[in-house]
Amino acid sequence: DADVTQTPRNRITKTGKRIMLECSQTKGHDRMYWYRQDPGLGLRLIYYSFDVKDINKGEISDGYSVSRQAQAKFSLSLESAIPNQTALYFCATSDLQDKNNEQFFGPGTRLTVL
Amino acid sequence: GQQLNQSPQSMFIQEGEDVSMNCTSSSIFNTWLWYKQDPGEGPVLLIALYKAGELTSNGRLTAQFGITRKDSFLNISASIPSDVGIYFCAGHKLREYGNKLVFGAGTILRVKS
Numbered sequence: 057d058a059d060v061t062q063t064p065r066n067r068i069t070k071t072g073k074r075i076m077l078e079c080s081q082t083k084g085h086d087r088m089y090w091y092r093q094d095p096g097l098g099l100r101l102i103y104y105s106f107d108v109k110d111i112n113k114g115e116i117s118d119g120y121s122v123s124r125q126a127q128a129k130f131s132l133s134l135e136s137a138i139p140n141q142t143a144l145y146f147c148a149t150s151d152l153q154d155k156n157n158e159q160f161f162g163p164g165t166r167l168t169v170l
Numbered sequence: 171g172q173q174l175n176q177s178p179q180s181m182f183i184q185e186g187e188d189v190s191m192n193c194t195s196s197s198i199f200n201t202w203l204w205y206k207q208d209p210g211e212g213p214v215l216l217i218a219l220y221k222a223g224e225l226t227s228n229g230r231l232t233a234q235f236g237i238t239r240k241d242s243f244l245n246i247s248a249s250i251p252s253d254v255g256i257y258f259c260a261g262h263k264l265r266e267y268g269n270k271l272v273f274g275a276g277t278i279l280r281v282k283s
Contacts, residue, residue: 060212089270096179096276097275098176098258098275098276099213099258099273100273101270104270114270146212146213148212156200156201156203156218156220156262157262158203159203159271160215161205161213161214162212163210163211163212164210
């Protein structure tokens with residue numbers, strides 16, 4: 057079984073709709089992250105969390121919000137989706153004890169906003 | 171924000187050839203990580219480097235942590251079709267970035283069989 061899972065894997069939605077992407081992990085890690093991947097831009101950090109109810113903005117947080125109500129779950133919301141939020145979204149986790157911050161990624165969610 | 175310069179952006183090589191890609195930065199890092207992303211999947215860690223000058227291998231992959239701590243390279247020997255994917259470098263420096271990683275833009279590898 058996968059250690060980091062994301063749902064849905066694919067989603068097509070319309071401009072203005074509210075969307076939630078879910079991430080769950082069984083690794084027991086405290087730290088969780090949401091990234092966005094666009095061609096030629098690599099992975100850009102949206103939000104991250106180091107503990108339950110701890111929320112920190114990444115480099116591209118505008119237009120997004122997150123919730124960390126449990127250690128194993130970290131959800132990403134787009135309150136009012138727009139076409140330039142069409143991208144591949146990845147959740148990742150890392151271990152509090154790992155000073156080198158090796159991160160483990162989920163399989164991704166492909167989001168298309170029409 | 172801080173970016174890593176990863177090159178080349180893409181490569182199209184013959185099966186059996188050796189491949190080399192690198193990442194450079196204007197800042198120093200304490201850790202360099204190399205990830206591979208297969209089509210339709212999330213990135214998976216290939217090699218982690220923790221000390222300047224360190225040379226580490228993982229099968230046909232070899233990576234080095236540059237002496238200046240501002241660069242790293244990844245070599246793949248005798249490429250095969252399953253090497254296809256996107257390779258990302260990532261740097262970590264606890265004092266400046268907390269527990270975040272800085273990623274390069276990726277190198278897309280395509281192999282001709």
